[in-house]
Amino acid sequence: MTEKNEKKNKIDRRQFLGLAWLASVVAFTGEALGTLFKFIQPVSDGGFGGMVNAGTLEEFPPGSITLIKEGRFFLSRLDDGSFIALWQRCTHLGCSVPWEEEEDQYHCPCHGSLFDKLGEVTGGPAPRPMDYFPVIIEAGEVFVNTEEAFERKAFDPSQTTHA
Ligand code: FES
Structure with a gap:
């Protein structure tokens, strides 16, 4: 060469x-x-940022916690039959928080914040409870309005919706 x-x-x-x-x-x-x-x-109808149809009342037995992926929230049906929808976003730095069935709590994988079923902080650096979205029940169907998440200092029954 x-x-x-x-x-x-x-x-x-x-x-x-x-x-x-x-x-x-x-x-x-x-x-x-x-x-x-x-x-x-832009948000399409039925997805995060708009009105999300989560399903029928019968799909959510009392005591259940269901992740509605398209809406980025957990739909909790409390023992008294009422609903609360919690944004899946950690209030510390915004990581997605999974519900850990074995631990019976939400456990953020990023810095270890812990939230109970109602979304209240039980440990870690999160400064406030998980934000929630309004739940609307109409004709046996459960809708969640994800246009705006509401911050709160603590759980209050006024954040829930009764069937
Ligand atoms: S983002 Fe969840 S604990 Fe930091």
Whole structure:
């Protein structure tokens, strides 16, 4: 191989590495923009940011806690038959909070905040209870209005809706 060919091969490798780098930057940027778009896209009917039909009354027995993914909330039916809808967002720094059935509490995976069934803080750095959305019951169906989440200092029965 001549010196000229070697130099040409080196440039080709450099070009290849440059293109590979550019491709990875483009892929990463595309992924990031896709995620951002999902987050800021206008809300479609029936999804988070609007009125969500969670299901029929019979689907939620007293004592149940159900994640309604499209609305990003947990629908709790309390023992007295009333409903409260809790935003799945941690009030510390905004992580998604899962309901941990074995622990009988919401347990944020980010910094360990704990919330009871009513969304009240029982541990960790969260500064206030989980925010809630209004629940509307109409013709045997449960609707949750996710246009606006309400902050609170503590649980109060006025935050619930009776069937
Ligand atoms: S975001 Fe949940 S504890 Fe920090």
